[in-house]
Amino acid sequence: MRYSVFPGCSLEKGAAGYPYWQSMEAILKPLGVELVEVDDWNCCGATEYIALNRMAAYSLIARTLALAAKTDGLREMVAPCSACYLNLSKADKYLTDDAALADKVNVALGAGGLHYKPGTVKTRHLLDVIVNDVGYKAVEQQATKSLAGLRIAPYYGCLLTRPAVYGQTDSPEYPTALDKLMKVLGAEVVDYPMKAHCCGGHMTQISEASAFDMIRRLVKGAADYHADIIVTVCPMCQLNLDGFQGAMNRYYKGDYHVPVLYFTQMMGLAFGLDAATLGIGAEIVDARPALSRIGVQVPPPEEEAKPAHKPRRPKEALPMPVMPGSEEVEQ
Amino acid sequence: MSKPKFAMYWAAACGGCEIAVLNTHEKILDVDANFDVVFWPVAMDAKYKDVEAMEDKSILLTLFNGAIRNDENEHIAHLLRRKSQILVAFGACATQGGIPGLANLSNTKSIIDTAFSTISTDNPFDTLPMTRFDAPEGELTIPTLYPAVKSLNQVVPVDYYMPGCPPESHQIAAVIDLVVQVLQGKAQLPPTGAVIGAGNSSVCEECTRTRNEKKIVKFARIQDFKPDPNICLLEQGILCCGSATRSGCGAVCPKAAVPCVGCYGATEDSPDHGARLLNAVASVIDSRDPNEVEKILDGIPDPAGMFYRFGMPGSLLRASKAAWSSEQ
Amino acid sequence: MVSVGNHPNINLMAYSEVTQVSGYVGNFTVTVRQKASYVDKEKCTGCGVCQDKCPKKVIDQAYEAGLGHRKAIYKPFPQAVPKFPVLDRENCTFFQKGTCKACEKFCESNAIDFKQQDEFVTFPVGNIVLATGFDPFDPRRIAQYGYGRLANVFTSMEFERLSSAGGPTGGKIVLRDGVTAPQSVGIIHCVGSRDKHYNNYCSVICCMQSLKLAHLIKEKTGATVYNFYTDMRTAFKDYDEFYQRVLSEGTLFVRGRVAEVTDAARLPGEEGKLIIQAEDTLIGKQRRVPVDMVVLSTALEPRHDAKEVGQRFGISGSAAGWFIERHPKLDPVATMTEGVFIAGCAQGPKDIPASVAQGAAAAARVVGKINQKEIAVEPIRASIDKDRCSACRICNNQCPFKAISYIPEKNGQRAYSEVNPALCQGCGTCVAACPSGAIAGTVFSSQQIMAQLNGLMLLNVNGASVEEKVPA
């Protein structure tokens, strides 16, 4: 499997999301996925450029897409960052649907000697590629070390599944791909009610009160469900939940301590790779206590650790509707 | 009393019609007995100016075979029309355009290129025909090709149509019989515009093969497999034009294990032979899946040539855009 | 219901399905599959012993909406008509494992017959009324409402069973644990309705149904009840008065479509509750309302097999899947197919009074037809000119109504095909297919169509310049 890749500014060396890049590279090798970096890619504009200048924002993205279209004839591009993924795919979609917009953007691109035919490059999120192209089975085959004993809160954030410009790959409300992936690696996955809620995005820079409230909801949710660790798919989410957890604690006089790692780091651990290669240790909220649970191979926790909201059903209880696919999830 | 005058002319055609007339065997003597043959280039020496010198309407019966391919054809058509009382479009070319009519799928230039500038012709100096040439002896001309072939009735009014490539000799004989009887006052001429020397149903009527309900899943050609000798060819996936083609030939082709090619043209009242054939063929394709239908249709590599083998100029569309757009 | 069972003119075929329909108005032929119930109706007295003795309990997805149980041999409810139980083969221990036969042992009238087979009955009818109803929307599709994940989120159908004296709790309104009475209940309107992701239409009954549920909860439990609505639609006689009554009973109304239902507590007082998050649009503020129980007033959807049923009876459905009436205002129960009528929710979402009215209207139309004794049908027919037909047999399989038959050569008369005008429906496919032009069609003849075509093209779109094209 071969794709072009758009790392995005956060995943560059020296940027906050670099551990994500490190761990991604480490796990893709054994899975047989080859990535070719788009030469001279530029920032996707995040959520900021479009708030100031529509045409410039689209042209900025189109420049990267035009360069991607020249990358080794590859038609699919992996974006590990959810925000980059959404920006690139959404712009491509709107350019495809709206010929007038595409014409204007191409006039702008022309000033830089470039041209982009909408629809040429399909941007895909790393998680999508791993679960749908590589597949759970191939991942399972690479796993040498079980994550059993670790309670994981899978956290998807927003932009991976919403607004799903290329059509739904996972539910925007109750996604399950990451749950399944972590289960395949042996982890105990909690039914995390906040798994698709918002980390606050850039609000840390704009309104602390807003941002810390959103961060608290997520961290509290994970703690309420006795999760040892939050696993994420996006550098922005990781930065907010991990980097700002301390500030949030001070703001609310709370004492949460939930480490936040990338799903690629968890996969790397399960593949038997060492922590340093995976960039583990760079997180602000110390993950060592949590990881020690698998490091020492402690047996699965006692009954008390079972989720509080799923008590044994009393005799007089009324039947519950069965969720489609829930049989396989429970295994 | 002088005998009524008879003429026959060969325009853009292969000459088969002339042979078919001769193939009537002893019936040809009836022609000689009852008519004074005044103009029949293939059988006797005659000059156009002889015809021009005739009085208008002085020829009783003219059998005109061949399509209108060039200005000479048209000129003679007008001439003979003027001189004749009864003008019969004789054979597939005169009635519908015939095989020469397939030229209407291409433009004239490409036809000439194919004829003179491809390996089919040894033409080391790339010599091309010129319609007009000033020689020291004077101006030389040859007829100019029309961009689109026409049928006879597209240039002059026609009294009767006699289809077939060529018309079957027994049908010609019957027509000669009829005209002789009319001359003797024993019969009446059919109404003007009628098709003579043919039936009013389709070839299947005369075909001896067994026919069943038709469901086609594949089209093939006779060289591809050995068709069952007793069963309808169309049912076996061979594109036989019999069902849409006027009867009268005796179904000689399908009886000989060759599909009907449609030389007798459409049946009564049909403005377009090929359209009828297309409707029928498409209707018996046994699939509801458009992709599968497309796959089945791939078995008909040249629908226009197939459905309009003898009738392109006489069809609704008459000629492809390639042909007529070069006219401008 | 009982009067149906006893009616001398009604042949009630329960546990049955129409498998085939052929023919046309006035003269349909219908085949019905009577599913094997393994109970001999001649012998069964309807005493119910078999059901009592059957050891196999099954969750009842049909009558109890998944909220209660039934046995493998069962009558769906005590007043069922007809009174005979049916044995559900999929769940019967005898059929699955080969032993048990408890029902047979205890049946005093020897009515259990394990060898029974499906029976197919064919009979003629002149008219058909389709009243196949609706399916309730499955709210698991709206993941943010938590149905299927959060125990105390119920559907309105489940709640009906909960509240029914004949239901699994004997009419006690309790949470999924089977014992706790709710202190507060939130009812959510428009679940799966008026939403382009699910159903674009208003399901008509949900507002009134939700008001009724609010009333029942108040009456039976005294709980605090919230109604979250998009728009309150209480048109029709006495409906708005009912709204007034529910208002006066103290039900709280929030005008806002619910965003999500969650058990993730954020604020004090939310622990252990279900939190309904919505914008209260009348104050323009987001609200989180903690409740014990949530009831989803689910949409009405066309039955899952409506398309197949429609095709079987030759009628079409709207984009959503409801059967289409002949005219939305002037002919609401007839369909494009003569002799096939529709009534009730098969035609579109509607409440009980409207369903009853449509049932009666369809009946009136049918009785009217029967009384005419014969029906005039359009003389749009194909016919074959025997002399021109060459018996090529292209047309033979063009007719789905088998109106074209082939007459082989006999006594010197050559072969040809012919059309039976009584069976011909006038589609004209054979007319177009006939390669020799031997088939003609009335009302839509080739001449008529060609003439119309030529007439239509007399004038160009750009206007008057071509008026001279009109033949003089």
Add this chain to the structure above:
Amino acid sequence: MQQVASNGTPKTFLDQVIAATPGNPHLEMCIQCGTCGGSCPSGPDMEHTPRDLFAMVRAGMKDQVLRSNTPWYCVSCYYCTVRCPQEIHVTDLMYTLKRMSVKSKLYDESIAPDFSKTFIFWVENNGRSFELGLMAQHMLRHNPFGVFKIADMGVGMVTKGRIGFTPKRIKGMDGLHAILAKAKEIEAEDDAKIMGGAA
């Protein structure tokens, strides 16, 4: 669909907002159900819920809309967009309103727009964003003492190698400049066309 005057310019503020939004945002279809406002994670902090704001757009209350803090509290989570029963592109519309408010200079609280501008400053000059520069520049301007509140985080990030001290710069900077300049020119033309019609 938007109403367009004979000269091609949108007639009302509603039409302008629609015209300025890429894709078809379906704003005219709003039934005021409140699903967006109910779903919004930062809804409690907004002066107006998105639904409320859309009603104001429809009422032509341009000034009040563009002064509202609502779009600036949008975190782009797209819950409103995927849940809206009328398939209105709520998030995209929030971006449009942000642009309009910046261009009209009506929104007077400067933190959020300034953050966007600072972010874009680095992108326009390097082709890539620069976290340290962005944070430093933004904080110094709006919250100089805030630095201390997150000091532990900053120290952690630095010691763990998650903050780089030099911005990365793309090779094709000249081309990018030319592209963005041209794009801004087109944007200005478009804006003139969109805003031209209404008084």
Add this chain to the structure above:
Amino acid sequence: MTERIGVYVCHCGSNIAGMVDVAGVAKWAGEKLKARGVVVARDYRFMCSSPGQDLIAKDIKELGLTRVVVAACSPHLHEKTFRDSCKRAGLNPYLCELVSIREHVSWVHTDKAAANEKAKAIIAGAVERVIYHEPLEPMRLPIHPATLVVGGGIAGIQAALEIADGGNQVYLVEREPSIGGRMAQLDKTFPTLDCSA
């Protein structure tokens, strides 16, 4: 041309007249299509009203029309109406052709000039077509007196009872073991709160 054709163009209040110059179109048909056999062309506010229908009947009788073309609404709405009015005037109903200049023209187009041309073309098409109409008689088929009702819910039950009470046989087919449908599942029903069973 031996047919004598009458052309009738309906205003449908302003439904058609608001977009199509009905009087102008009728006048055009009367003049330009004369050679095709049109002997009279009229417009009227509501062709389907009694006076409108009488207008046609009167012309059939007085002018000896042999064909009638009505340009109004969809044939699905009023084809029967106009066929019947021809029949009452002694003209075989199948010699009448109704074409739609409402659903297919005035309601869906916005350019008046183009709508006018289209209406004229549609009428020209109908005039050409109607020449080839033949007099026909509807076919009469017997009706079997039994009725099939599919679905034993409240609507099906009601229909079955009404038909059966009239003395006709009904087959009521229900998929479930019992009739009653959804209504049997309900506790109480609005607005009267009576029980549903």
Add this chain to the structure above:
Amino acid sequence: MNDKFEPLIIGFTCNWCSYRAADSAGLGRLKYPPNIRLIRLMCSGRIDTTFVLQAFANGADAVLISGCHPGDCHYVEQNYKAQSRFLLMRRLIAQMGIEPQRLQLLWASAAEGTIFAAEVTRMVEEIRKLGPLNWKSSQQLTVNSKQLAAAEVAA
């Protein structure tokens, strides 16, 4: 009147679905360009290649064949026959030099007025881009026999 090329499209619709789709576009007051003129057939299975060729030969720029969705045919399965004929016709006209887009097939149910209106709008634009067909009609290419007779007499 504008100078823009206004294509003339002939639409063949079936009585049960597509003609009613056009009716329902009318009932919904949906707007579409006036370039299409409809001929009602009982069923799309009535479509005869002759009609289509006559339309092209006589001045139509495009032809639309429209019927019930697959599986929804009022006459059970006749729309599949229309489909097969359509597919073969399209190959034929392509050989004759008529762009295949000038012959289109549209499935529309009675309820799909929106789809009908949208598809007609789309088709008109597509044909507008293709430009006029201007088929040399038989009148242009063929001398009318009456005129001919007159000419002969004059000669």
